[in-house]
Every structure is written in C-alpha cells, then in structure tokens.
Amino acid sequence: MMHSRTEYLAAGANRHPSTADWDISGLLAYGADRNVALWRPQSSDGRGLFSLLSGHTDTVNAVKFVPETQGLLLSGSVDKTLKIWSKDSLTKQYSCIQTLSDHQSSINCIAVSSRSSGIFASGAADATVKIWSRDEQNAATLKQTINITPRFFPLALALSPLASAPESYVLAIAGTKDIIQLYVLDSQNAAEFRLQATLAGHEGWIRSLEFTVERFGPTSDLILSSASQDKYIRLWRIHQGKELPAAAASADPSLGAFMPGKSLSNKAHRFKAQGLDFSATFEALLLGHEDWIYSTNWRAVGDKLQLLSASADNSLAIWESDASTGVWVTVTRLGEISAEKGSTTATGSTGGFWTGLWSPSGETVASLGRTGSWRLWSHNLERDRWIQGAGVSGHTLPVAGIAWSKDGDYLLSTSSDQTTRLHAKWKRDGQASWHEMARPQIHGYDLNCIDSLGSSQFVSGADEKLLRVFSEPKAVANLLHNLCGFGGSQIDSMPDAANMPVLGLSNKAIEAVADDEELPPSNHNDRDAIDPASIVHKSTLNLKHPPLEDHLSRHTLWPEIEKLYGHGYEISTLAASHDGSLVATACKASSIDHAVIRIFETREWHEVKPPLMAHLLTVTRLRFSSDDNFLLSVGRDRQWAVFQRAGEGTAEYKLLEQNLKGHSRMILDCAWAPGEGRVFATAGREKTVKIWVRDGEAGFTCRKTITEEHPVTAVDFGDVLMADGRAYLAVGTESGRIRIYALDVKRDFSATEVEVAYPNTYPFPSKAITQLALKPSKKGEGSEMELAIASEDSSLRIYSFDPPSIS
Structure with a gap:
C-alpha cells in the first residue's frame, strides 16, 4: 500500500459576497467552484488549504458556520441544494450529513442567528426564503416557505433574536430591489415569520445585510447594516419600547450623513413581539465608497462597534461612530488607492473586493478579490497600523495544463482564467509549504497548454493561433533562490522584471527603478505605454515571504521573448523535448489541412518544415519519449501516430507508424x-x-x-x-x-x-x-x-x- 500526503491544494474562491465565512475556531471556509475549501489563515505553519469538500454538482454561492456548534457548516449552491457538513470529533474530517433539495433555483444566501438557536434561513433565485429547524442531531426540517412579495430574488439575509424577546426573531431580506423586508417570528402569537416592515431608501440592489447588538445586554437595540450597489451603506435601528430612539425622534441629519437629494427618511416602522412594542428606524448613511458595496461585517471592540465593508472600488473600509458627534466615519481604509488602479486586468483592479471578513479575534481582516485570491491584513498594536500578510490563491476556472520544470523544482499551471502560475515550496526554519510564487503570464485568451523548456523558460498555447515563449526575470529568479533554495545561476544576464503594455498582450522586459526616481507621465493613447500601476521599484523585489496578491499580479510577470506562428486555429496542445531544443504543437482542427503537427527548434525559433501529417481531426496530446527519439501524438480521430527522429542531432521527424483504429x-x-x-x-x-x-x-x-x-x-x-x-x-x-x-x-x-x-x-x-x-x-x-x-x-x-x- 502507498501512503499519501497532501502537499498542496490550490483553488480560487468564487466571486460572490456570501461565498465565505470565518468560524470562531479560526477556520475559514469558502466556495471554490463546486467545492468548499477549508483554510486556517492564522496557522503558524503558513500552510494554505488543507481540504476541499466535494458533493455539490454546481458552483457554491453561500457558506455559513453555525455559531455555538462544533464547526457545523452550511453551504448553498447553484445546484439548488443546501448541504449540512459536520466535523468528526476524532478524525477532524468534515462529511456531509444532510442534503436539502427544497429550493427550485440557485441558492444565493444563508442566514444563521448570532447564537445557536436551531433555526436558519436560505434564500434562492426562486424568489423564496425557506426557514429551517435543526434538531439535536443537526438534522434540518423545513418549517416555512416565504414567497417574497413584491417578487424579487433574495441576495442577502440576516437573522437575529429580538432584544427583550429572545424567543422571537427578526429576519431581514433584501436583494434585486431597493427595499429591505423585515419578517418577525412572534413566539407568543404565531409559529411563522410574518412581514412587519418594509425599509426604503436605497437606490440599487442590496448585496449584504448583517445584524449586531449595540451593546452587550438583554435590552440592547439591534443595528442592521445594509450594503447596496448604490455605493452607500445604511444603518437601521430596531428598538424595544413605545418611545422612539433619540436619532429618529430628533431627525437630526448630522447623526447620519447629509446629502442633498438623498432620502434620509426617519419613518418609524412599529411591530409587536411577545407583547412588547418594537420600532425599526433609519439610523445613519455611510458615505465613502466609489463603487458597488458587496459586503458588510460587524465587530464589537469593547463598548464600541466597528463595521468592515468591501467594495468594487478595490478597497476595504473600517467604520466607527464618532464619540462626540455620532457621525460614522472611515477610520481605516485597506486595499489599493485610486492612483494605483491600472488599465489592464494585470493589476487585478476590475471587480474590486467581493467580501471582507473579521477574524474571530478581530485582529486580522481577510478579503476576497476579483482574481479569486485572498488577502490578509493584521493589526500591529505597536505601530498602530494594518500589515498585509500572505493569503492563498488559485485558479478560478478549469486548470487546462500543468508542467513541472525539467528539474522538478517548480510547477507551472495554465487555466481558462487566462493566467499562468508558478508554484514552488517555500523553505524556512525547518518548515516547508507550497505557495504561488509567480504569475508569469496574464493573458487575454483562455490558456490551454504549457510545457517547460528548462529551468528558466516555458512555452504556452492559448485560444489564439500562436504560441508564446517566456524567460525568467531577475526578480523571480532571486525570489525563488532566496525562498525556495534553487536557481540563482545566470541571474546577471536576466532583465530585472517584466511589464505589460496598457493595450497589449506581450510582456515587455523592463529595468527596475530606484525608489526615489521620478516616473514619466503615462499616455494611455500610446499602445506601448506602460501601466503606471505595474512599474517595478527595486525595494518591492526583495521579499522574505511568498509574494502577496498585488505583487503576484504586478511584479512577477515574465518577459515574452518569442512568438511561434503557423497554425490556423486555436492551439490545442504542445510538448517540449526533454533537452528543451524542440517544441511540437498542434491546433484545433476539423480537416486534415489543419490537423498537422508543427515542430519549432528553440535556438533560432524557426519552424522545421514540412509539418508532420497523420491525423484527420484535432490532435489532443503530444509527448516526446525520454530520449527525444520518438514523438507520440493522439487525437479526436481515434488514432495514434509515432514519429521517429530522422537522425541524431537533427530536428526532423518522420512518420514511423500510425494506428487508424x-x-x-x-x-x-x-x-x-x-x-x-x-x-x-x-x-x-x-x-x-x-x-x-x-x-x-x-x-x-x-x-x-x-x-x-x-x-x-x-x-x-x-x-x-x-x-x-x-x-x-x-x-x-x-x-x-x-x-x-x-x-x-x-x-x-x-x-x-x-x-x-x-x-x-x-x-x-x-x-x-x-x-x-x-x-x-x-x-x-x-x-x-x-x-x-x-x-x-x-x-x-x-x-x-x-x-x-x-x-
């Protein structure tokens, strides 16, 4: 029997505001395609994912831990199912204990109470919210189906027990309209949630809702945050008592934020639960983001509340209420400042941040960006600032090709997400863990295949008619030498780094600039103009840890040194000889004219003619034998062919044998x-x-x-x-x-x-x-x-x- 160990798991997160949750035990779970990925961001060993839970048959949109349980996990998917995952107390492994299939469309959001109450809610694109009850064995049964009227699709839910009436609950529902509906379960008078209030004010879809108590205590007011595509966050207060809270009674706009033309309605929505009077009123309007806001997250710091928001403007904001005026202001902004936003997808700026999460202690913030990668910031008390640390990354679409370097030091991967990534083992202080160490290619076409040409070159093929050859820059070579312990030869002859022109697809070799060097003004009309966001300073290339996401997407590109032409359609496969002297390629084909294999020699990058002919349809794979004397090809036409080298040292191959069936x-x-x-x-x-x-x-x-x-x-x-x-x-x-x-x-x-x-x-x-x-x-x-x-x-x-x- 072989004993196996998991050396490395990498998977990018799904871009959805509800796709992740951070448990009090320190475990962060997120949807990765149709899997649920498990990660401990604050683990001292620096290891990334340690498990991928499979069971869903389509994309996972929503993930939620149930409070005050032993890591009970809920996940909702486009496959219309809700799964309950439980952790075995001995093996610490997660397994699916129940699948709920009552929804008729994609599940978008899940809500659990702030304490383990035995009920939770799920919202789906069938315009319904379902209320579930959980027994002592964690088996769930459907208790109520809420058909949303007026009809809209729920994108955000929030569930909380009511202050002073802990047996009663309030459920907030929002989504593809600009309203928030409040449903209340009055444990004295009804067994179901009933609509009690409709909160208006937003001017776009609402993507996030979250309740918190204003302070610890059984009579505390509830504060509800709502984040919208109208670029604003609104706070709402749920107050127990016949009298209105001070903010609603005074209607003083300074308690929120004054904006001409904006509706700051202080209408009080009244309802009863367990014989007590409650009111829901507008509390504050939070201004500061420049684009859609995807998520909000509460954190209590002593007797003070902080709110974390994530936006498509590529920033996270931490909000606090000013002690003297009550105005909510941004006390910290994380992410990327506007001046650094680039014009290409290489900068990772398009789409911004999809979700932001507090760690259980509140000392760390995790954020999911458009590239599917996680960023971490930890608060340094001595310096009173947030320091970015290494997160995890991975492809967000099918991984189409992989190739080890010829000496096995690192692994290259290409994907339909149009990136090529380099993965290697970080070795330090007796520990070793795999990480993404470079992102050599960020392309405009889906990438299909890749192979290594040696220790410092590779060739890749995409949904275009040519192949691109890349060579390692000094920045990456030094990084791999310092962190991974290999390479380091011929560094002096390498360019410092690479850059991508604003309107181009070809990475250009550049020299790093000194930190105090003035940069020329950018001209976006120039095809070869360099994106100012990805200019490389020398200080940014000296890292003592795996590169962070902004480093990966900007400073670890490899310069492109050659293009190989000849094919008439998208590249389907390629193979490099073991000595790196030859590259064999094929393209998608529906006729014998295009189903040819072209061979290029890598010294002068000339094609060896004539091309090899044997197949009738697309060649799906090419492989050189270990001595490079034979080239094997297989295809969609059900046949294989073996070509033999015409002579030692030559680049010509002749058909030796083919099997049509x-x-x-x-x-x-x-x-x-x-x-x-x-x-x-x-x-x-x-x-x-x-x-x-x-x-x-x-x-x-x-x-x-x-x-x-x-x-x-x-x-x-x-x-x-x-x-x-x-x-x-x-x-x-x-x-x-x-x-x-x-x-x-x-x-x-x-x-x-x-x-x-x-x-x-x-x-x-x-x-x-x-x-x-x-x-x-x-x-x-x-x-x-x-x-x-x-x-x-x-x-x-x-x-x-x-x-x-x-x-």
Missing part, C-alpha cells in the same frame, strides 16, 4: 513509459487505457488493456523504472477519480492497481481530470513520488506517495 472513441491523452521509446499508454473516451509495446519490426501492438469506470482523460508515467521492472502509471478519469497502477514493462505487461491510503475524506477532484504530471525524479532524493493533478473544478493538487510499494 487505436481506440473505438477519441483518444484524450498519452504517455511514454520510462525507457527508450518501447512502451506507451493511450487513454480513450471508451473508458480504457491501452498499453502499446514495440516488438521489433512488427511495430507497436496492444499488450494490455486497463478498463476504467469512466472515460479516461489523463495518464502519466513516472520516469523511474523500479528494480523489479515495474513502472508506475497514474490514470485520471472524467469523474475525477485517480488510480495508480504498477505496470510490468519488462516481462508480461501485467498491471496491478496500487492501493493508496489518502489523508483526507475528499482526495479527488469533483470534475474531470484534465492533466496528470508525475514530478521528474532527482538523484539523491529517495523514492518518493509527487503527483500534480489539474482538474476542471479549478483545483490544483499535489500529492506525495511514500514509499511506493506494491501490496
């Missing part, structure tokens, strides 16, 4: 076994992996067929042959399942599935595997294997297997 359905992947091009595997949509062996002059024949339960989408061999003549083959399927086989490549080609003990309950992706990559072995590193897994569920995973033995 290699599989009965399209072939999606292939891989060479370790050795000199004698054995290879092909993966087919008809749920099989075939092992092909070259028997002298007889050519390649199928010697073994491995049958899977689902279409096989990815295969890869380890590059080491065991002493007993076996090689390890990793197989990934459309369902996300991964299996490892020990294949006897010396004698009878028998394949034995290796039993693997995975460290968590949900080790496999929840969508199709797009690519598998076993790390190249290094002398002196022992027998441990590392497997990188790319998936359509936007996750990137690295598992290590040690020791690799056969049961």
